[in-house]
Amino acid sequence: MRMLVPAVGAWLAALVAVGLQTSFVVWLICIIVAGALTVWCVFSGQGGFTALLAISLGVAAFVSFSASISADQRRPDHLIEAASADRSVEIVARIDGLANATDRGPGQIRVEATLITLDGGALRVPATLFGQTKRDAVAIGSTVEATGRVLLTEPSDASSALFFADEPVTVTSPPPWYLAWADSMRRGFVDLCSDLPGDGGHLLPGLAVGDTSTVSLELDAAMKASSLSHLTAVSGANCAIVVAFAILLLGRMGAGRVLRVIAALVVLLAFVILVTPQSSVVRASVMASLALLVHLTGRPSGGVPVLAGSVILMLCVDPWYAYDAGFALSVLATAGLLLLTRPLAAVLGRVLPRGLAMVIAVPLAAQLACQPILILLSSTISVYGVAANILAAPAAPIGTVVGLIACLATPALPAVAMLLAWIAYLPSAWIAGVATVTSSLPIAQMPWIPGPFGAVVLAAATALACTLAMLPRWRSHWSGKALVGGLCICIGVYGGTVATPSLSQALSRPQDWIVAACDIGQGDALVLRAGGGVIMVDTGPDPALVSTCLDDLDIKTIDLLVLTHYDADHAGGVAGVVSRTDRVFVQAVHDEAGERTTRVLESAGIPVDVVTRGEHGTVGTIDFTVIWPESRELTGNAGSIVLSVTISDTRIVLLGDLGETEQAALLSRMSAHTDTDIVKVAHHGSPDQSAALYERLEASLAIISVGADNTYGHPNDETIDELRTAGSTVLRTDLRGMILISPGAPAYSVWSQKSVPDGAGG
DSSP: OOTTHHHHHHHHHHHHHHHOOHHHHHHHHHHHHHHHHHHHHHHHOOTTHHHHHHHHHHHHHHHHHHHHHHHHSSSSHHHHHHHHTTTOOEEEEOOOOOOHHHHHHHTEEEEEEEEEEETTEHHHHEHHHHHHOGGGGSSSTTTEEEEEEEOOOTTSSSSEEEEESSSOEEEEEEHHHHHHHHHHHHHHHHHHHHOOOOHHHHHHHHHOOOOOOTTTTTHHHHHHHHGGGGGOOOHHHHHHHHHHHHHHHHHHHHHHHHHHHHHHHHHHHHHHHHHOHHHHHHHHHHHHHHHHHHHHHTTHHHHOHHHHHHHHHHHHOOOOGGOHHHHHHHHHHHHHHHHHHHHHHHHHTTTSSSSHHHHHHHHHHHHHHHHHHHHHOOOOEEEHHHHHHHHTHHHHHHHHHHHHHHHHHHHTTHHHHHHHHHHHHHHHHHHHHHHHHTTTTTTTTEOOOOOHHHHHHHEEEEHHHHHHHHHGGGGHHHHHHHHHHHHHHHHHHHHIIIIIHHHHHHHHHHOOOOOOOOOOOSSEEEEEEEEEEEEOOOOOOHHHHHHHHHHHHOOBSSSSEOOOOOOHHHHTTGGGGGGGGSOOEEEESSSSSHHHHHHHHTTTTTEEEEEOOOOOOETTTTTEEEEEEESTTGGGGGGGOOOEETTEEEEEEEOTTHHHHHHHHHTTTTTTTOSSSEEEEGGOOOSOOOOHHHHHHOOOOEEOOOTTOHHHHOOOHHHHHHHHHTOOEEEEEHSSSSEOOOOOOSSEEEEEESEEEEETTO
């Protein structure tokens, strides 16, 4: 347990040194104090806590020194100059991760890479690359060239810069042979699984090798809501299975200890290459490697010191792991399993059979340890997470192991691989079903206090509850009273900070609203309501978030759903609204995202109409007219469906994601006098806008639906200035949360979920 002290010290040093950009100061303080304590221990002849503190400060000093050296390498002068000048640059980059599709348009990908050169100058900078190319073309280890603009990130971000390519990305060289085999094998397995039906086939590559490229947005949301997403993040259990298999196999063959350990390390390295070196994978592999090296000495290895050692080693090599959510969740989940499982099983064993108590204790320990970090990512607690993990537990190892064997067999024995894939498909489908069912149950997620304060409160409440529950039996009388008292305090804190504000907020909402902008992150989801009719325009990226918004607004039926285009930030949440929708307007299908979206709608039996300029109608007392696109040939952002809506005396224009060129074309077709009251600003307030269009509209209110702290730079400051120049009051969901607009005299009444401080610009 003493190893936890330097591990925590290393983590704190990394957080401070990286986050506050004070690595040299932290290093200097740690090295001075550690040196003084070491001298005192030597001359006094005493050790104990003082020696442990000296060692911890020495480790912290090493981490800070590493951060200091890396900080200069991560932000060279010519990178800073290129970002500040906002000019086009030419880069050469090495691909470091799997490419993911984005909502920026067809063929647009997002991938982690290392910038090797910038305008011919050598550098070595971790970056996130956004560009257009085939996802299969950019394999890990390949080299690419591109021209575009670079944007610096926050100092604590794993990527030092974001690069946005102006033209298609060019692959100049394939990955080296020692990486190419893994990419070929992984892609072959994904293709093999594509022949398997339903969500089970889509999920299997994630279970086996951590490739979630085929997992739908709906299934991904369900896995997160049910706390099962860790099953697709390859980590400790997978590495343990691989290492154990290698050691047992060689042991059967009579190999000695040294040969078994060396072979296990080689197999482990190959496994990491196959599943890609994500932070959770690296942590698990480092921990497994340390355990193997200890095993080489003939001594037993304890789980806690090996975990602490892996944390220290990784933070010394890369202090930016301290801010990586995947790394933190991986470490905390492992720590929870090592430290909490047996005590929790003992507590539960007082009222449950011993075997059942252990079954419940394992997922409960992991969830209790991880929940404070999960609150920072989403301010909700999964109510059925433990139950979902218990149900999925028997299937997960079978799907993982058999799926991995199927992947390995794919290149040489495709028929055998398909047979194994079908065997692994059954547990995979079971896990997908568990996720879907548990995430759709009532109150699947309980709201909690957002942000760091919420994480601290939850961690303190968890620690208090665990401590009281685990008190020795001879103090059970006082333990029971203390547990009840602690429970009452926790309920009081929850009621005062979460439930009461939520109830107060619900009671304060206006009942006569006609426009609602849902807070669904980086995306659009607007609701129009009048005369008993409801029109919804876009659904945002997350089915759970848009469904929650509609529940909050008490919207049971959507008479007309308009999907302006098929990008994930506008249509990704469609699964969350299909059960309420009667009719849908869409643009012409032009890509896989469109096919997937329309397939979801049609399978639900909802009429789907492709519409263009001139389509009009009435829903309740809402009169609407489609004023863009002019033809079915216009697709994507350029072909966004633009609505002109009239509710009594209120005129509303919703611009989808139209760019400046299309906005100018739309402007040329408008009458000279366009009395507009409310405008939904195009493309989340990006700089690609026509100031002349907004001047013509002269809207009183301009809604920008945008995610907080998004990486796209939305909304753009110049766009906000243009809107204000046009006489519009800007309303932003990233600052205000949900926005409700009601008619009033002489001006409209605006209600916001969050208060906006003066000068916040929203």
